[in-house]
Amino acid sequence: MATMADVARRAGVSIATVSHVLNDTRPVLPGTRQAVLDAVDELGYTPNTLARSLVTSRTRSIGFAVPATGDPYFTELLQGVEAGALEHGYSLLVSDPHDDPEHELEVARVLHERRVDGMIIAPSATPDALLRHLGRHDVPTVLLDRIVEPPAGSGFRHDQVCAENTGPMASLVTHLAERGHRRIGLVAGLPGLGTTAERITGYRHGLAGAGLPYDERLVALGGSRAETAEEAAHRLLDLGAPPGALVTADHTMTVGVLRALRARGLSVPGDVALCCFGDFSWAELFTPRLTVIARPGREIGAKAVRLLLERLASPRRASRTVRLPSAFVHRTSCGCPEDRARPGTPESPRKGTAS
Known part of the structure; x- marks a missing residue:
């Protein structure tokens, strides 16, 4: 079995240089770095991760906790986190909270007991106990997708990364209002x-910008699940003056809303126009194709890894919150004709005729 000394001899460098290349502990000239990596490949050298962690007090592992809701967006986050971790020589321990x-x-x-170097977590709706635990144990952490206000005394020193929510949601409502809709319902999340x-704030901003009143009866909580979103859509459609347009706050709930519309024999957009917060690979396959807000899931996951590595390098630095832009993808479920909506192309909302 090849050793680090064997790699050093083959590459013509010191053992310390091999260590710096493998552990990324000090900059190494590109040519020297490549010589070490070539020697590792030729000799089939496998670093002793356990021994390395004892020396460096680092396991080069990241704990990743995200709910397995069936939402494809969380899969995109996982792909981004995994790619970012592997790029920097880290492994992932994945769990569903x-x-x-x-x-x-x-x-x-459990992740802390496994001595992960840090964690990337999509927090629940009430994460106070989690934040106190992370603060008490000084665990380097990045909160993903869901921005939280730190509870008093939590020792909060965590970074956060998410997509833009308020402005993009407002743009969906604005677009539907420009299509002539005056009663626009929202199926909101958990x-x-x-x-x-x-996203509720964005919905209200969109209404205000269009000169439309906010009516709390037009907002139904869909619980971020298809089944509860279906029930929420039925509640909205049962109103004495039901909405002529609906916006869903994530694409898992979009499935439930579509089920409710189908159960009532309602067509999109002929009977009810529909826009969705969250794109997914089969949104183009619906008839009509779904007008959506697309979030950069993989980019958010990769950014979370970079923020965590920066935190590991500078544990005392101030917390950062990073928001990445979302894109309006104009298709036809909003009621725009095919020749006005470019398939899968992010763009700005366009004014349409009254419907």
Whole structure:
């Protein structure tokens, strides 16, 4: 079995230089770095991760906790985190906190016991216990997708990264209003989540910008699940004056809303126009094709890794919150004709005729 000394001899460098290349602990000239990597490949050298962690007090592993809701967006986040981690020589320990405060706290405890170098977590709607635990143990952490306000005394020193929510949601409402709709319903997500609050705020901003009143009866909580979103859509459609247009706050709930519309024999956009917050690979396959807000899931995941590595390098630096832009993808479920909507192309909303 090849050793680090064997790699050093083959590359013509010191053992210390090999260590710096493999552990990324000091800059090495590109030519020297490549010689070491070539020697590693030729000799089939495998670093002793356990021994390295004992010396460096680092395991080069990241704990990743995100709910397995069936939402393709969370899969995109995982892909981004995994790619970013592998690029920097880190492995992932993945767990599902089930959007449950008690379970997410237990997940954090287990990951901490596994001595991960840091964690990337999509927090639940009530993450106070989680944040106190992370602060008490000084665990380097990046909160993903859902912005939180730190509880008093939590020792909060965590970074956060998410997509823009408020402005993009407002743009969907604005677009529907420009199509002539005056009663626009919202199927919102799980209460307590930062994303839910921000998208409701965006909905209200869109109404205000269009000169439309806010009517709380037109907002139904869909719980970020297809089944509860279906029930929420039925409640909206049962109103004495039901909405002529609907906006869903994530694409898992879009499925439930479409089920409700189909159960009532309603067509999109002929009977009800529909716009969705969150794109997915089969949105183009619907008839009509879905007008959506697309979030940069993979980029958000990769950015979370970079923020965590920066935190590991500078543990005492101030917390950062990073928001990446979302894109309006103009298709036809909003009621625009095919020749006005470019397939899958991010763009700005366009004014349409009254419907």
